[in-house]
Amino acid sequence: MTLLAAANGISLPGTDDPINVSQTVGFALLAALMIWAAIRVVTTRNVVHAAVWLVVVLAGAAAQFILLAAEFVGVTQVMVYIGAVIVLILFGVMLTQAKLGNDPNLSRRNWYGGAVVAVVLFGLLAFATIDTFEDAKLPEDRRMALPAAEVGDGEVPRTESNTGAVSDAVFGAYLLPLEVLGVLLTAALVGAIAVARKD
Amino acid sequence: MLLSQFLLLSAILFSIGVYGVIVRRNGVAVLMAIELILNSVNINLVAFGAMHGNLSGQVFALFIIAVAAAEVGVGLAIILSIYRNRRSVALDELDLMKG
Structure with a gap:
């Protein structure tokens, strides 16, 4: 019994649906790539390498958006983030004369505090997430429902x-x-x- | 697909971003960690929108992308003017307001 769902009366959709294996495998590959790249963004000693690893994370997020049938958000992500924000960040690196090679002072010496904060935060978020949405699944038909005013009886009309x-x-x-x-x-x-x- | 897998992915990215904000000493590197955090929020919004079959999640994600672009522009402008005044973007040295 989930605490939050019981308290708020949230109904979880699709708890009995089967899992779509191929989509889940695609998600897992993308997620592993994104997590590794994100760790490299915050641990690498080279600022330019960090920016390039950030490109991998952002492209992975765009792919996840397409997996979620949010193709417009995915394309916008590629154009705005990879096209503009990364270029802006690289300009920032060049204009502030950060050391272009390895810079041992890019991170603090005592990173343990930050690691503890990150792990505790992830533990809390993961507990809340799993406890609340334990078996909820995304619908296979991810086209959006039309506004409620146009809904007649029977099947919910979906956009093309x-x-x-x-x-x-x-x-x-x-x-x-x-x-x-x-x-x-x-x-x-x-x-x-x-x-x-x-x- | 489970909803939780997207939420867990975004929780991991969020935690990594928080770690980066705490640990990095270079202003531009902190901005990159903030981008990680904003992206994890976007994944959450789109996943919830897909769960409810509701467009608001995607529209919110688009608005957040636009605001993030503005944020990077202003943040880099501030970092550039800090660099121009102090010849360094090491955040530890910005202790002007320390009591």
Whole structure:
């Protein structure tokens, strides 16, 4: 009996469904690659290598998004993170004259505290996750449900493609947050130029 | 696929990111660890969206990607101006506000 689900009355979907083996194997391969790359990001002594390992993690996350049928988020992840953010970080490395070879001072000498914090945090998160969602499974049909207003009786109508549904949502229900986000991006980039320029 | 496997993956990435934020001494390396954390949150959101068959998870993930891009821009601008003033981005040396 899960504590949280019992307390909040959450109904867990798909607890009796069979596990899709091929998708799970694909997930496991990607996950192992991502975890190894993430560990290298925070342990390698070379800043440029850390940036390249970060590319592996971000590409793995994009693949996981596609596995979850969120193909638009996956493509956006590739374009924004791998295309822009990594380049920006590499520029930051070059402009701040970080040592391009191995730098023994990239991490603290006493890393034990950080490791203890990370392990305890992971233990708590893993306990809460497994205790709450023990057998919940993702539906095999991952096309999104259409808005509740259009649902008649019987089968829930599904969208043809999730990308189209995302565009409908972004330019429909989420139009105001999208515009606010545009203003935020403009303000942040103008602010970045103002902070970084020589005066 | 189990929902928990995605949540556990993102918990692992989150913990590794927190470890990186604590342990790294270089400002740019700390920014990379923050990117790890933001990505783990995105995986969570998309997985929950897939579980409920609801679009909000994907839309939130898109918004977080945009905010993360703005965050990296501003963060690198701050690191550049720190570097210009002090000729170093070692975070231990930034003790101006220490009492």
